[in-house]
Amino acid sequence: MKIIMLGAPGAGKGTQAKMIADKYALPHVSTGDIFRANLKEGTELGMKVKAYMDQGALVPDELTVEILLDRVSKDDCKNGYVLDGFPRTIPQAEVLDKELEKLGDAVDLAIDVEVPDENIVRRMSGRRACVKCGATYHVEHIPPKQEGICDRCGAELIQRDDDKPETVQKRLSVYHEQTAPLIDYYTKKGILKTVDGTQDMDAVFGAITAIIDRH
Ligand code: AP5
Numbered sequence: 001m002k003i004i005m006l007g008a009p010g011a012g013k014g015t016q017a018k019m020i021a022d023k024y025a026l027p028h029v030s031t032g033d034i035f036r037a038n039l040k041e042g043t044e045l046g047m048k049v050k051a052y053m054d055q056g057a058l059v060p061d062e063l064t065v066e067i068l069l070d071r072v073s074k075d076d077c078k079n080g081y082v083l084d085g086f087p088r089t090i091p092q093a094e095v096l097d098k099e100l101e102k103l104g105d106a107v108d109l110a111i112d113v114e115v116p117d118e119n120i121v122r123r124m125s126g127r128r129a130c131v132k133c134g135a136t137y138h139v140e141h142i143p144p145k146q147e148g149i150c151d152r153c154g155a156e157l158i159q160r161d162d163d164k165p166e167t168v169q170k171r172l173s174v175y176h177e178q179t180a181p182l183i184d185y186y187t188k189k190g191i192l193k194t195v196d197g198t199q200d201m202d203a204v205f206g207a208i209t210a211i212i213d214r215h
């Protein structure tokens with residue numbers, strides 16, 4: 001099963017993608033996580049993407065597509081995957097469709113996690129992420145058992161550099177201009193499903209599993 005998670009920055013794509021990956025034993029592929037891991041390790045790719053990410057802009061399609069196609073060609077993706085944060089532009093979606101078509105394959109579901117802009121800035125300012133395993137928390141809604149420490153692996157929790165309110169605003173406008181048109185794109189393909197992302201995370205997950213199980 002190949003699932004795409006759509007939604008504004010902070011809608012909960014990553015939170016839900018991890019839960020889907022666990023329940024259905026699918027790899028969770030997040031272009032944002034891949035870029036952040038490279039930034040942290042100071043790789044050549046990390047240097048290339050830093051300025052874009054810091055400004056809340058998109059990394060150029062050419063670079064992003066190359067990284068994504070390389071990742072999904074790995075063995076663990078043979079039976080499907082959950083894409084989180086990709087595609088983010090129409091050209092990215094078109095390349096993915098073309099590549100899958102060559103293999104006689106296609107995306108099964110695009111799940112849009114809908115959250116109004118007003119809720120987003122509040123969510124982002126409270127987000128904390130594990131430096132080691134990538135687990136995500138929220139200081140109010142989903143707090144770790146011990147402040148600043150990951151429940152899953154015990155490593156340190158940090159705030160992302162691009163979660164500053166000005167950068168969040170920029171990411172939101174980039175989302176509306178460049179990514180939201182994908183809702184129409186996948187609606188036309190007949191595979192778009194929408195869930196209300198303002199509910200608590202278990203309710204959102206319940207809505208998503210109902211969609212996947214019906215598929
Ligand atoms: P990326 O890492 O993908 O960031 P994003 O899309 O801005 O999304 P986020 O990770 O911020 O939000 P999320 O929807 O995953 O929410 P989360 O689950 O964490 O991309 C970062 C950057 O990389 C981009 O700006 C761009 O520069 C670059 N990039 C990446 N992919 C690219 C691509 N394809 N093309 C070009 N550039 C690309 O949840 C947010 C918070 O809310 C958390 O604190 C969480 O605990 C909390 N929360 C989650 N669910 C709920 C709930 N139901 N109720 C209450 N709180 C909740």
Ligand code: MG
Pocket residue numbers: 013014015030032084085
């Ligand atoms: Mg994310």
